[in-house]
Amino acid sequence: MPELPEVAAIAHHLDSRVAGLPIRRVDVASLAVLKTADPPYTALVGRTVTGVDRIGKYLVVRTVVDRAAGGAPDGAAADDTAADDTAGEIDLVIHLSRAGWVRWRDTLPPTPPRPGGAVAVRVHCGLPDEGFDVTEAGTRKRLAAWVVRHTDEVARIAALGPDALAVSRDDFGEIVAASTARVKNLLIDQRSLAGIGNAYSDEILHTARCSPFATGATLPPGRVDDLYEAMRTVLREATDRLDGSEVARLKSEKRTGLRVHGRTGLPCPVCGDTVREVSFSDRSFQYCPTCQTDGRVLADRRMSRLLR
Structure with missing residues (x-):
């Protein structure tokens, strides 16, 4: 199971790749992976990644609407984004569980990942073919993902104790x-x-x-x-x-x-x-x-x- 040092390294590696890039598409192989429905995972599309960090053993991909690029949530005019509840930060939170991992790919397959396969979530960002896969080995699927406006909306994160490297x-x-x-x-x-x-x-x-x-x-x-x-x-x-x-x-x-x-x-x-x-x-x-x-x-x- 990835623990604090590995999750920190994955976050750093992913941050160096995706910070500042737009999200072009998100594929979810099984909706069972998603533990939230509001906002929908499609709300991530068109947003810009501001950074990737960790909370405990959770990866957090932070995104905002890039107004300079004319970005706005689906169905909202650019000048109405401030009033839209999806205009602020939206986080993709990932818990890799026992067998989860993250893999950056310079060339992503054009077809979505098949249900039941190793790829649970695929995020297209950067150049048209680039992005990263969130994978899980084995048949026992425990990997989990949340799309939230604030990480405290994830009950497991809200219940965490102090970080092992930050506690006094x-x-x-x-x-x-x-x-x-x-x-x-x-x-x-x-x-x-x-x-x-x-x-x-x-x-x-x-x-x-x-x-x-x-x-x-x-x-x-x-x-x-x-x-x-x-x-x-x-x-x-x-x-x-x-x-x-x-x-x-x-x-x-x-x-x-x-x-x-x-x-x-x-x-x-x-x-x-x-x-x-x-x-x-x-x-x-x-x-x-x-x-x-x-x-x-x-x-x-x-x-x-x-x-x-």
């Missing part, structure tokens, strides 16, 4: 102290902190030498300091490393920077102990016993069921 130490401490959840779950709960997923939470906990099963409210202030600094270090280093990378290489670049996540059975790069895994029904996490749990091997839920 004091606010972070209050979030941790108020939580009875395990630290692993706290880090990936977007209502508590926005932007961290399964992979980088493993990396943060390893860097902080903290057990995934530690409870937030029981962490002493010194351990909270360690966790906060580890969070900022891991996310900043990953963001800096990925910034400027080609989008097609982001996934492989991400993997090369991971020390424990996805490295079950390999030696820990810090102490040499074997990286272990705890599996659940729909996900797993990795950790180093020596670095994080005083040498104790945590019970693997999958193996525990098999041994009953």
Whole structure:
């Protein structure tokens, strides 16, 4: 799943391509991808992209009517745009979920993407053949898109906690102290902190030498300091490393920077102990016993069921 560093890199890459360009056409392969109907996605056509940024793990493509170019919403005269509720900013918000991705293409196919295929949304902008595809691999389609006048109209965004790279130490401490959840779950709960997923939470906990099963409210202030600094270090280093990378290489670049996540059975790069895994029904996490749990091997839920 793309997390804060990858989404930031995708946003930067896309912004460098589309900022200032008009949107010529928008193709939606399945209306199930769209979670809003007002404004319609066709309202994006004829508007100009002002920039692409992120909120947590959400991509935000911001657009306005280019009055200098004579742009106006469909059915509205140019001098009536100020009174039209689509004349202001309209945002295309995208959540890539587990298997979503964005691909810029210098030459887009002339025919719309077929339903059920890899391309969920196609945005034509810039030169007639240019634009970008929003794709999703696999058969479980979870990618979501919203067309809104303000990002707070997306309920999931309105419910987000502070950004993991913007939260202050004091606010972070209050979030941790108020939580009875395990630290692993706290880090990936977007209502508590926005932007961290399964992979980088493993990396943060390893860097902080903290057990995934530690409870937030029981962490002493010194351990909270360690966790906060580890969070900022891991996310900043990953963001800096990925910034400027080609989008097609982001996934492989991400993997090369991971020390424990996805490295079950390999030696820990810090102490040499074997990286272990705890599996659940729909996900797993990795950790180093020596670095994080005083040498104790945590019970693997999958193996525990098999041994009953």
